[in-house]
Amino acid sequence: MKLFEPFELGPVVLKNRVAVTSHKFSYRHWENDHERSTDKYLGYVRRRMEGGVGFFGLSALPVWGVDAQHPFQLEHVGSKLRRFADVAREHGCATFVQLHNAGVQGNSSLPGVNYDESVPSDGAGLVAFSAAPSTSGTEVAHEMSPDEIEAIIEGYGRLAELAVASGIDGVELHAGHGYLLQQSFTPWRNQRTDEWGPSTRFLRAVTARVRAGIGPKGVLGVRIATKDFRPPEAGGLTEQRLLEIALELADTGMVDYFNPTHGSQASDYGRVVGTYRRPLGEFLPSAARLRQELDGKAAVLGVGRVTTVQAAEDALQRGDCDFVGLTRAHIADPDILKKSKRGEADSVRLCVSANQGCIDRLGAGGDVYCFHNPDVGREYRRNDPQPVASPRSVVVVGAGPAGLKAAEIAARRGNDVVVLEASSQAGGRLGSITNVTSAHELVASTAWLEAELARMGVQVRLNVHVDEEVLASAGVDVVVLATGSIAPPPSFSTDGSVAVHSPELALKKLVGTPKKTLVVHDSLGTEEAMVTYEQLAASGHQVIITTPLPTISQSTGFTHRTDLLDRLKSWGCTLLERTDLVSATDGRVRAQHMLTGEIIELGPVAAVVLAQSRLPETSLLDAARRHSTEVLVVGDAYSPRDAMMAFTHGDIVARQI
Structure with missing residues (x-):
């Protein structure tokens, strides 16, 4: 497959054309002295690099202005970057870090703007080219003076220098999603009439300073919008003008690759990091056009709900891009490349674009998680399920997310497992989702578990009504009650x-x-x-x-x-x-x-x-206790929550069987 061929990205040779693109994992891992969060992130990154990815984009580093009054104070970030660079070298992976300044976007009192827990920059607010209200907060940004603009340019350069000096292979400038670099060239966010008015001057100045900082051996990429979802009459730019901006930047000879995206404000992330409602490979046509126009002046990274190795290979074969992002695919299954190389693509745990853990949870202030891969965020302190010294017989009652996950983990540990389900299909409430909408993609999460259990020889017996007689005749060591929850009567x-x-x-x-x-x-x-x-x-x-x-x-x-x-x-x-x-x-x-x-x-x-809120279904609990040496309650039967937590709870509990 072309996907697994080495690829020259500027001065660096990637071992393959697969990228995990830059995405935030937490709001705390770059903070000074917050080592536990860094350890968590390092475990997460290491696990994906072990899978064989060729390009890994680390979580973005926020950029501050640097001048005589505001010296560069981020040396502590270098020690953290060196840890990631060491892991990357260990696995032959090229590593990059994204640089961004949110500009008018966001809220200066919330995490994500600074590197510590204090009020950012001693109380300084958001900055912008023109005073304007934030699209994701209530404050109005401060309009930068020319000197403050120059300080921001220097901040980009100093941070880029630190990154490559710490062993990182290159940096990516985020000039999309409504961040400061994009704000500089869009009339919507820049109404200045001085030399810093809406043009590519700021973007080119930052690019030149960063290129000078990283030198010829560092890779420089730019994430840039090819559509901004805003019509020209509302201050937006046409697709043609956005293409011209990219080409103008490419003509400088300083950029090694472009990472095309869509959108011009924070709320556009809902379309950029699309749920199962968004088309697969949605941004690839724009990437293909950009690549054609660049004509080899810079490489193009293809992104946008590319969820399988075959889809990535197809994008390369069509000429849509030069290398491909399989980011959420690697969150769901960090072994996706290894499995595909072994001819085991059907055993890949697919990303179902639920977005509940990887994007929306992050937006609420939590660390990245995954809808149906409970290992995510725990890699730094957990291993694969370990074999048991003495296998036990286990019956799992209920084949919903918690029951199937518990059965999978218990079986991987070497126990003798059988699953009993009262209905005619597995999957619990997830299994009731029909194919009339693309939400049916979610069903792949339980279907994967069913397939894994079949591969391990675990029987999932449907249409089995479990009562005390069934439990008495089973004669097992452990009963796992994954009987779910029931709806209470209406309150009206x-x-x-x-x-x-x-x-x-x-x-x-x-x-x-x-x-x-x-x-x-x-x-x-x-x-x-x-x-x-x-x-x-x-x-x-x-x-x-x-x-x-x-x-x-x-x-x-x-x-x-x-x-x-x-x-x-x-x-x-x-x-x-x-x-x-x-x-x-x-x-x-x-x-x-x-x-x-x-x-x-x-x-x-x-x-x-x-x-509505539901009640645990535990009517079999006493009978189970009478007929087995150990009873474990998982999922909704333990505490009615959502499917993501059911997968997680089934995993955690089964590790003690």
Whole structure:
């Protein structure tokens, strides 16, 4: 495969054309003296480098201005970078670090702007080319003076020098996603009339200073937008003008590669790091055009929901790019390259673009995680499941995410495992997702576990109703109760004239049936509720969404909300926020606005679907304790949460079997 061929990237030879692109892991690992967070990040990076990737982009380093009044004070970052450079050399991986300044974007009082826990820069705020309100906060940025602009340029240079002096192979300038470099050349964010007005002057000045700092042996890349999602009349730039900017920069001869992206502000990340709703390989056509126009002046990195080795190979064969990012694919399965080389592509744990752990959790202030790979973030302190000294017989009751994961880990440790499931399919509530929307990609997470269990010879027996008699006859050492959770009765009055369903029952009974008017009452604001009303609306039903929460899907991540409202609008859904249900009687539903007290009559309604908190299903617990030496409770049966935590809990508990 072309993907596994060596590739000359400027002065560095990559051992293959596979990249893990720069992405934030935590808000703390570059902080001074915060070694535990650095250890976590180093374990995460090491695990991906062990998989054989040729290019690894480290998490971005924020850039400060440097001048006589503000000396360079980031030497401590060098010692951290040297640790990553050492690991990279150990695995033959080229390592890069991204440099960025958020400019007007963000909030100067929150993490991510500075390298310590104090108020950034002794209280200094965001900086910009023109005073403007932040798109992701409430403050107005400070308009930089010419001297402050020069200081920022020097800050880029000093940080780049530190990186290569620490053993890093090169740096990538982030000139997309609405950061300062992109702000400098877009009229939307730069209304100056002096020499620093909207042009490529600042971008070229930063590029020249960084190239001087890293020298001819360092690699210089630029992440740049090929679409900014903003029309010219609103201060945006056309695709042609963005292409011209890249070509102008390439003509300087200082840039080794471009990393094309889309967007011009923080909220665009919801489209840039797309969920399963976004097209696969969405940005590759733009990359192909850029590569054609560059005509060999610089390499092009292809990104944008490339999830498999074959998709990456196809992009190379089409000529879309010179090397390819498989970033989230490596989060889900760091051995994706090894497995593919061995001809075991069907054993790769696929990225399902759930975004819950890798992007949205980070946006809420947590470290990177993964929807169905519980090792992520724990690599620094855990190993592969270790073989047991004395194998035991284990029965797992329930084949949802927690049960399947527990069975997989217990079997990898050498135990004799069988899984018993009451329904006709595995997967738990995830298994109820149909293919009427692309949310069906999520089902691949449990399908992978089913396939792994089959490869290990573990039986998953369906349509088995487990009771005390079954447990008594099983005669096993360990019972793992992964029996999930049950929906509590509705809190509103009902006379039975309107059916009341849980989300999983609604998807099984209503998707594919003739059009009905349905009320989906969402008291959670989570992914499960969101998937439910999307599936029902996409299958043709008239869906009325009520929620007592201030906004629709309040607890889903921002990458999901980006696309959600437009989709619901296209399906004709009705949204009633801050609204609770009062009754479902006489074929109609009565709701009440929680602030005004207004009663809203809805109907006729065929069914109410309740996305609500659930109760653990532990009715077998006492019987299990009577008929086995050890009983472990996992997933929702232990504590009803979401699928990501069910996978995690099943993994953690099974390591003690």
